Amino acid sequence: MSAILVYALHYDGAFNKNSLGAVSEASRLAAELGSEAHAVVVGDASDELAASLGNYGATRVFRARSAPEGLAQPVVDVMAKVMDDGGHRYALFGGGLLGFEIGAGLTARLHAGVTMEVTEVKVQDGKLVAVRPILQDSAIVDSGYVNEPGIIIGRLNAFEISEAADGASAEVETLDVQLSEWSTKARMVQRGEQRGEQVNIEDAKVLVAGGRGLGKAEGFQLAEDLAGALGGAVAATRAVVDAGWYSYSAQIGQTGKTVAPKLYLAAGISGAIQHKVGMQASENIVAINKDPNAPIFEFSDLGIVGDLNKIMPKLTAAVKARKGA
Numbered sequence: 313m314s315a316i317l318v319y320a321l322h323y324d325g326a327f328n329k330n331s332l333g334a335v336s337e338a339s340r341l342a343a344e345l346g347s348e349a350h351a352v353v354v355g356d357a358s359d360e361l362a363a364s365l366g367n368y369g370a371t372r373v374f375r376a377r378s379a380p381e382g383l384a385q386p387v388v389d390v391m392a393k394v395m396d397d398g399g400h401r402y403a404l405f406g407g408g409l410l411g412f413e414i415g416a417g418l419t420a421r422l423h424a425g426v427t428m429e430v431t432e433v434k435v436q437d438g439k440l441v442a443v444r445p446i447l448q449d450s451a452i453v454d455s456g457y458v459n460e461p462g463i464i465i466g467r468l469n470a471f472e473i474s475e476a477a478d479g480a481s482a483e484v485e486t487l488d489v490q491l492s493e494w495s496t497k498a499r500m501v502q503r504g505e506q507r508g509e510q511v512n513i514e515d516a517k518v519l520v521a522g523g524r525g526l527g528k529a530e531g532f533q534l535a536e537d538l539a540g541a542l543g544g545a546v547a548a549t550r551a552v553v554d555a556g557w558y559s560y561s562a563q564i565g566q567t568g569k570t571v572a573p574k575l576y577l578a579a580g581i582s583g584a585i586q587h588k589v590g591m592q593a594s595e596n597i598v599a600i601n602k603d604p605n606a607p608i609f610e611f612s613d614l615g616i617v618g619d620l621n622k623i624m625p626k627l628t629a630a631v632k633a634r635k636g637a
């Protein structure tokens with residue numbers, strides 16, 4: 313039946329948003345191909361957790377406890393075996409550093425074709441075609457696969473999460489996969505996560521992003537206050553990260569993270585193309601900029617022209633007052 317296989321990353325008893333997007337996308341594509349979406353989970357995923365991928369359209373979940381979560385090569389071993397045994401036509405990854413590493417390893421292992429930084433996948437003549445921006449996002453290309461299997465690695469959070477209407481649970485199959493000798497050379501010592509004040513930036517529903525318009529490193533206090541009031545996290549442009557005002561883990565854009573929160577509030581950000589590609593999928597974009605001709609206003613849902621030093625404290629106070637009321 314040649315299904316689509318997805319790697320679903322989990323930690324702290326939940327799948328990450330990016331993996332759920334990949335499972336949803338695989339399920340949508342499989343329906344068009346008349347096929348099925350399957351998933352691989354590794355580590356200590358419980359039955360309930362693994363089966364819950366059915367809510368996002370997966371019909372089967374292969375669980376390999378011998379492979380630890382967080383390292384690429386053991387997952388490559390597991391996915392290569394599942395694809396060899398099951399004749400899967402495609403493997404789909406949501407992206408992220410681990411997804412990129414596993415996808416690249418799987419491609420080499422299976423002598424497959426790979427497309428990275430994919431922002432959309434289409435079905436054409438019974439095959440998958442990956443759509444990806446090239447040349448610093450100045451052009452978009454369609455990439456088909458000459459041979460199968462084909463490996464598709466999405467941009468982080470490029471695929472939308474959608475819960476299956478029937479919400480069925482997936483059939484969970486536990487596999488005993490013999491890991492290669494080289495796959496067990498590295499071991500996970502500690503898992504660290506760079507978080508904003510309260511929320512992981514890639515999963516945050518609200519992001520308050522600061523740019524050079526904040527003036528200096530201390531200016532980020534304005535962004536942190538507003539993000540705190542809104543229950544969100546703080547993001548940044550490369551210009552301020554390069555200037556040492558904020559940490560790289562918060563950088564959004566071509567050489568940073570790709571995010572798609574419900575609200576992206578850009579303060580003192582000009583809206584350069586390299587920044588735009590990392591946040592353009594946000595549901596609502598609000599920009600504060602003193603320059604009415606700033607490019608960010610071209611792709612904002614709401615634009616506020618003015619000095620952020622005056623606007624942001626008032627906005628923070630208003631949000632607090634409303635929440636307190």
Ligand SMILES: Cc1cc2nc3c(=O)[nH]c(=O)nc-3n(C[C@H](O)[C@H](O)[C@H](O)COP(=O)(O)OP(=O)(O)OC[C@H]3O[C@@H](n4cnc5c(N)ncnc54)[C@H](O)[C@@H]3O)c2cc1C
Binds near residue numbers: 550569
């Ligand atoms: C290969 C490459 C990769 C890159 N990757 C990234 C990336 O991943 N992410 C990224 O962000 N950039 C990236 N860049 C850099 C990008 O081109 C821009 O230089 C950068 O995004 C600009 O950051 P900024 O908006 O903070 O600063 P600026 O462009 O300097 O904009 C500052 C804005 O603040 C406004 N402002 C100033 N004072 C105030 C005030 N008091 N109140 C309100 N508004 C005010 C100004 O009007 C201006 O619009 C990359 C560049 C290259 C060449």
